[in-house]
Amino acid sequence: MSALLSDLGADLPLVAAPMAGGPSTPALVTAAARAGGLGFLAGGYRTAPALAEQIRTTRAAGVPFGVNLFVPNPVPISAAAYGSYVRAIRPEAERYGVTLPAHPLEDDDHWTDKIDLLVSDPVPWVSFTFGIPGPPVVKALRRAGSTVLQCVTSADEARRAAAAGVDVLVVQAPAAGGHSATLTPARPPRPVRLTDLIASVRRAVALPVVATGGITTAADVATALAAGAEAAMVGTALLRTHESGASAPHKAALVDPAFTATTVTRAFTGRPARALRNHFTDHYDPVAPLGYPALHHLTGPLRRAATAAGDTRLIHLWAGTGHRQAAAEPAADTFDRLAGRIPTCRDSPAG
Structure with missing residues (x-):
């Protein structure tokens, strides 16, 4: 286990991804930490007061956690x-x-208000998606005591993130569910295996890597770690868990044979x-x-x-390519399965 998560008391190299719009709840983040990993609150689409309330709720549970924000990177129309x-x-x-x-x-998704919140009321980890914050923002968060992570989809984006002064890279493969973190949405990332993307990013920069995108089994986790990632971030695999805030129709669709x-x-x-x-x-x-x-x-x-x-x-119906592995169960069971502690066992569509 690397120091990346163990410094926060985690004993599993597993991270619950931030899933904006409802799925990432304080309960899911808390469950991820109590299972031995770490979880992220999703700050996207929330006002600063609403995010502050989720931070208070999660902090009261006494677990380490992170917060993810969308960096303004508008696509004009x-x-x-x-x-x-x-x-x-x-x-x-x-x-x-x-x-x-x-x-x-x-x-701009209340960008300034949320940065001000996280600087004045710091959390252990802060991650960014859609764009790279300027060096002053990164420096302010690091001075406040936060580890800063940047989601990237290519070696070029990794170099830009490193130049901005971030601490860790979240390397997202195209198999991921939900939004691509690409900095160039007009040119979505080309198909690439997660292991190849990890290798490319590690050749480009020396920062620690958290791997994400298509990770839904213990074998996927092991493969990502063997490729050089220090942790695996999972999202789709957690969508049907009891603590997920995903809607009932969304949860059902993930295992519906019609899709x-x-x-x-x-x-x-x-x-x-x-x-x-x-x-x-x-x-x-x-x-x-x-x-x-x-x-x-x-x-x-x-x-x-x-x-x-x-x-x-x-x-x-946001979903990664491994969505059939999502099970209706406590998040702790999903983490145990991803850690190889219990066998993979998909439940029925009625789950």
């Missing part, structure tokens, strides 16, 4: 492209009586993200423009209505 997509998806929204935003909403494949789509948010193929990805990805966060805000009301109705045709 023209009014014409936005209007065209509004018209394309409006029939779906009308079925639920949902009014779509007429104009693009561009925001046969994942796909990388920008139809929901305007950034590339891996999800289960469904009606929405099949019909709207071909016409979806790039445009983040505008498309995230555009489809948000429709996605919420569809989730409330259990309509998996229209939900963003």
Whole structure:
């Protein structure tokens, strides 16, 4: 076990990934730590006060943890492209009586407020996705006592992160569920095995590596560690756990035989993200423009209505390629399985 996690009292090289939008709860983060690993709260899409409340709840459990933030890296969208997509998806929204935003909403996800929060009320680990924070932000967090991690998808991004002064790299392979961490969303990462990506990044920089993307079994964890990672970060494998805040339709879809494949789509948010193929990805990805966060805000009301109705045709069913391994069980059992303490055992779709 490397010092990377053991310094925080962890005895397993396993990290619960931050999954924004609901799945990452204080209960899941706490369970990850009590199972011997570490967990991340997902600061994305939350206001600073809402994130502060989650930090207080997790801190009260007496466990170490991290917080992940989205770095502003907007993908601008023209009014014409936005209007065209509004018209394309409006029939779906009308079925639920949902009014779509007429104009693009561009925001920075409360960036400054959340950085101020983490500098004034530090947590052990802070990680960043979508962009690389400037060196002053990195320095401020490190001075506050936080270890700073940066999610990267290539050796070039790793070099840029190292130049910004981060402590650790989270190396994300394309098999990961949810959003790609790519710094260039107009050019999604090409297919590459996680082990090859780890090797490429380690040749480029000397920083410690946490591996993520497609890790859902003990064999996957062992392979990532053998390739040079100091820990494995898992997300999809935890989505169906009791402590996960993922919606019931999302949890059920992960093991539903009706969903046969994942796909990388920008139809929901305007950034590339891996999800289960469904009606929405099949019909709207071909016409979806790039445009983040505008498309995230555009489809948000429709996605919420569809989730409330259990309509998996229209939900963003984020999932990595190993989603069939996700089990309905306590997160501690998932960690035990990933650590090789108990055999792999997938439950039934009704799970």
